[in-house]
Amino acid sequence: MKIKKNIALEFNDFSKNYTNDMIGCVPHYAELISSFVEHLPNDFYPKSILDLGCGNGNVSAQLMPHFPDATYTLVDASIEMINLCRKQFSSYNVIYANNYFKDFAFKKDEYDLVVAGFSLHHCDEVEKQSIFNSIYNSLKKGGIFSYSDLMISKTNPDHKKLIKSWEKFVNISFPDGEKWAWIMEHYEAFDKPTDYDLQIEYLSRAGFENIQTPFKKAYWTHIQAIK
Numbered sequence: 433m434k435i436k437k438n439i440a441l442e443f444n445d446f447s448k449n450y451t452n453d454m455i456g457c458v459p460h461y462a463e464l465i466s467s468f469v470e471h472l473p474n475d476f477y478p479k480s481i482l483d484l485g486c487g488n489g490n491v492s493a494q495l496m497p498h499f500p501d502a503t504y505t506l507v508d509a510s511i512e513m514i515n516l517c518r519k520q521f522s523s524y525n526v527i528y529a530n531n532y533f534k535d536f537a538f539k540k541d542e543y544d545l546v547v548a549g550f551s552l553h554h555c556d557e558v559e560k561q562s563i564f565n566s567i568y569n570s571l572k573k574g575g576i577f578s579y580s581d582l583m584i585s586k587t588n589p590d591h592k593k594l595i596k597s598w599e600k601f602v603n604i605s606f607p608d609g610e611k612w613a614w615i616m617e618h619y620e621a622f623d624k625p626t627d628y629d630l631q632i633e634y635l636s637r638a639g640f641e642n643i644q645t646p647f648k649k650a651y652w653t654h655i656q657a658i659k
């Protein structure tokens with residue numbers, strides 16, 4: 433599998449066997465996806481939900497059975513991913529935005545819940561900070577931002593160790609080594625993960641006061657921040 437020239441085209445291609453690939457390529461993927469529901473407060477009933485980098489809809493699909501009457505806004509640069517969501521979510525209230533995050537108009541005080549599954553590591557440090565600010569402003573007071581991602585920078589002294597253990601994990605499901613070679617090409621071209629501590633600092637600077645980490649195994653992390 434050759435990598436494509438931008439995120440939108442890359443994920444159009446990736447959409448074909450997406451969930452299977454993610455389960456085999458991302459350690460703890462299932463737990464990091466179920467975290468989006470599992471760690472919400474029991475008395476939290478969001479009416480307006482924004483899913484940033486919805487992909488084929490795995491995060492929204494977790495939320496929908498629990499919050500069937502909410503309005504969902506799904507943003508993704510890849511039209512094929514958006515189309516997979518359209519097919520799947522026809523019986524829910526969904527607004528689609530086939531946009532890059534930088535071109536999405538975040539409305540002020542609009543959402544009760546903003547979620548992002550494995551999408552923010554595609555943004556560089558400047559864009560991440562800008563998105564955290566936009567998310568904070570677009571949440572209502574008491575609203576929640578939760579996201580799952582790989583949280584280690586490529587310059588972290590432990591990065592080489594992470595890569596070794598990640599390779600071992602991927603080669604269990606895809607032993608011929610081709611998938612790992614593709615992941616590394618994709619990772620080099622498109623992925624800009626940030627250290628966990630720095631992300632907590634960015635979230636605090638954006639204004640979040642209550643920041644929890646309900647799931648963290650090695651660098652695979654789910655964070656929840658309340659406005």
Ligand SMILES: C[S@@+](CC[C@H](N)C(=O)[O-])C[C@H]1O[C@@H](n2cnc3c(N)ncnc32)[C@H](O)[C@@H]1O
Nearest residue numbers: 443485486487508509510532533549550551554
């Ligand atoms: C790894 S997938 C994650 C999909 C899903 N949220 C999940 O947790 O499985 C990342 C998705 O984010 C989208 N994406 C990445 N960077 C983006 C950006 N800057 N603007 C809009 N979409 C982006 C990609 O097109 C892709 O569909």
